[in-house]
Amino acid sequence: MADASYPEHLLYHPDHDWAAIDGDVATFGITWFAQDALGEVVFFDPPAVGTQVTKDEPYAEVESVKAVSDVIAPLSGEIVEVNEALGEDPEAINNDSYGAGWMVKVRLSDSSQTGVLLDSATYQGTLS
Amino acid sequence: MTVLDDNTLHGDPGIEAHPERHTASIPAGATSGTPMQRSEVKTIFEKGSPGRRAFSCPKLDVPECDPAILLPDAYRRKEPARLPEVSEPELVRHYVNLSKRNFDLDSGFYPLGSCTMKHNPRLHERVAALPGHSRLHPLQTPKRAQGALELMYNLERHLGEVAGLPHVALQPSAGSHGELLGVLLTRAYHEDRGETRKKVLTPDTAHGTNPATVTMAGYEVVKVGTNADGGVDIEDLRAKATTDVACLMLTNPNTLGVFDPNIEEIAHIVHEVGATLYYDGANLNAVMGISRPGDMGFDIVHYNLHKSFTQPHGGGGPGSGPIAVSDRIAPYLTVPVIEKQDDGSFTLEHDPAEGRPGSKSVGRLRGFQGNYGVFVRSYAYICSLGAEGLKDASETAVLNANYLLAKLRQDGVGEALPLAFGDLCMHEFVLSGAPMKKDLGIRTLDLAKRLLDHGFHPPTVYFPLLVDEAFLIEPTETETKETLDAFAAAIAAILKEAKVDPAIAQNAPYTTPVRRLDEAGAAKHPVIRQPL
Numbered sequence: 001m002a003d004a005s006y007p008e009h010l011l012y013h014p015d016h017d018w019a020a021i022d023g024d025v026a027t028f029g030i031t032w033f034a035q036d037a038l039g040e041v042v043f044f045d046p047p048a049v050g051t052q053v054t055k056d057e058p059y060a061e062v063e064s065v066k067a068v069s070d071v072i073a074p075l076s077g078e079i080v081e082v083n084e085a086l087g088e089d090p091e092a093i094n095n096d097s098y099g100a101g102w103m104v105k106v107r108l109s110d111s112s113q114t115g116v117l118l119d120s121a122t123y124q125g126t127l128s
Numbered sequence: 129m130t131v132l133d134d135n136t137l138h139g140d141p142g143i144e145a146h147p148e149r150h151t152a153s154i155p156a157g158a159t160s161g162t163p164m165q166r167s168e169v170k171t172i173f174e175k176g177s178p179g180r181r182a183f184s185c186p187k188l189d190v191p192e193c194d195p196a197i198l199l200p201d202a203y204r205r206k207e208p209a210r211l212p213e214v215s216e217p218e219l220v221r222h223y224v225n226l227s228k229r230n231f232d233l234d235s236g237f238y239p240l241g242s243c244t245m246k247h248n249p250r251l252h253e254r255v256a257a258l259p260g261h262s263r264l265h266p267l268q269t270p271k272r273a274q275g276a277l278e279l280m281y282n283l284e285r286h287l288g289e290v291a292g293l294p295h296v297a298l299q300p301s302a303g304s305h306g307e308l309l310g311v312l313l314t315r316a317y318h319e320d321r322g323e324t325r326k327k328v329l330t331p332d333t334a335h336g337t338n339p340a341t342v343t344m345a346g347y348e349v350v351k352v353g354t355n356a357d358g359g360v361d362i363e364d365l366r367a368k369a370t371t372d373v374a375c376l377m378l379t380n381p382n383t384l385g386v387f388d389p390n391i392e393e394i395a396h397i398v399h400e401v402g403a404t405l406y407y408d409g410a411n412l413n414a415v416m417g418i419s420r421p422g423d424m425g426f427d428i429v430h431y432n433l434h435k436s437f438t439q440p441h442g443g444g445g446p447g448s449g450p451i452a453v454s455d456r457i458a459p460y461l462t463v464p465v466i467e468k469q470d471d472g473s474f475t476l477e478h479d480p481a482e483g484r485p486g487s488k489s490v491g492r493l494r495g496f497q498g499n500y501g502v503f504v505r506s507y508a509y510i511c512s513l514g515a516e517g518l519k520d521a522s523e524t525a526v527l528n529a530n531y532l533l534a535k536l537r538q539d540g541v542g543e544a545l546p547l548a549f550g551d552l553c554m555h556e557f558v559l560s561g562a563p564m565k566k567d568l569g570i571r572t573l574d575l576a577k578r579l580l581d582h583g584f585h586p587p588t589v590y591f592p593l594l595v596d597e598a599f600l601i602e603p604t605e606t607e608t609k610e611t612l613d614a615f616a617a618a619i620a621a622i623l624k625e626a627k628v629d630p631a632i633a634q635n636a637p638y639t640t641p642v643r644r645l646d647e648a649g650a651a652k653h654p655v656i657r658q659p660l
Contacts, residue, residue, distance in 0.1 A: 040647065040648035042652050067336075091648070
């Protein structure tokens, strides 16, 4: 498990999710804080491609040695890709939460929603 | 890593758990074996020798018969089954040694929150072992099992008195089984009224079985928030209590050890939308004989006879999760129902007359009448304690929890492990290990593992989920002051030790048959079959 980090180029949701925006498609994942609180992840249950996700609502589940937890969508849209590799290798969520541990890619339905997400410094402020 | 001497390894031994240790060191050059507790354990199949037997059958005194004549080829084994071939001493030692590697309530303090690991009085074992109980066949006709039916009938009434609800069904065999029945009864109640409801509310402090039950029963789970005092967030409940809601499942006191003072208002909100109010009885040990769920407005209550009523548990059963219901839910109860006839005899009614409990039954939940041996022990408990005794048990459980809570504040532990909610507690309390993790670098899991070296079973960890690094302690009424003091002292010692060297707790336990387990590996790649 790497040290705590919160990359500057990402946007953050207070429920410990990140979004990387690329045009009208965003990549979602969970933050270092979230994976640290969960403990070792043993299973990732992804949604199907084509599913509509709603900002602030759960879109997937992660199971750790402690509990099963919902993953909250930071933005609304339609899932265009899921990280299939996590099926075999869910520990990437712990080891590389901003890289190989990405969860889904979503075509955004309302890009103005990004305005209410937090930058790295503001998100880190919510953690203490 | 620091090299630890034997006394550091063991910490301050819990007062019951370890015998006094020899302090003399082994002479240099002496031959050494592997301590028995650490040795690799073989399965019973890997022991013994072909042809060895633990029992010799007496000589056959009937004519031998060729099995080929009795059974067609397809149903006969081509080769003998691979059964263990061991002597009786090997067999006895195998299981005795396995049992020694266990931690159980009979060997030490076991404050597992929300599990009520109270002492199991030996009297109850004697009563349950009486041949009239232990040798009773479940297919015996009711006529020849009158004593057993009477015991069950009386137990139903006593349990009903504790819950403040008149009708009891003993069939469910676990708390979760009782929950499932409770939610199925709710469905039957609404369907009978021509209503279809889709949602069930559970607080975010709920036992994990609650949302699981809701899902199994075909409803959608809706979580209700918790207020700053640890109770139900009334505004959130009001917003979510719609006419689409079938039920609110609640534990009171809840898993934070907090009794919700707004229970009357909660009941009102739930009933106003036509939903039922369900009481998860996991924490009944706090209120027996003091307050009754029925009086608080609950419609359905489940009991855990293996928690509050002394059935031994922790090894996977058998448990028992009877439920009690109000008059309006009674018609849907499971069958058969035990009825007392005018002549004083007891019958099992599979199709009760209209208007009686079970007349519109949801059916059976399992075969036979439930786990009868559990009923005997729980009945013995209620009879030996009486109403005053049950109340006393609950009061002592609450006193013990508050004593331990105070003790854990005194010993310089409070800053590292503060109480998560409230000020006082009921029969259990939740500490948060978040400051400990931040300041000392050890997690709740490390503290829990290190407690094993001190001879204590750790409390529940990482539950309830809404508390960061949760540590849920339930001492129960049957523990002595000395035990509670020793437990508090062990926690203080572990924290003090972590200030100097957190690696000691991070690498614990040291004295158990196995060290830190690979929990993630066990979940991802479970080995469920022993290769032979």
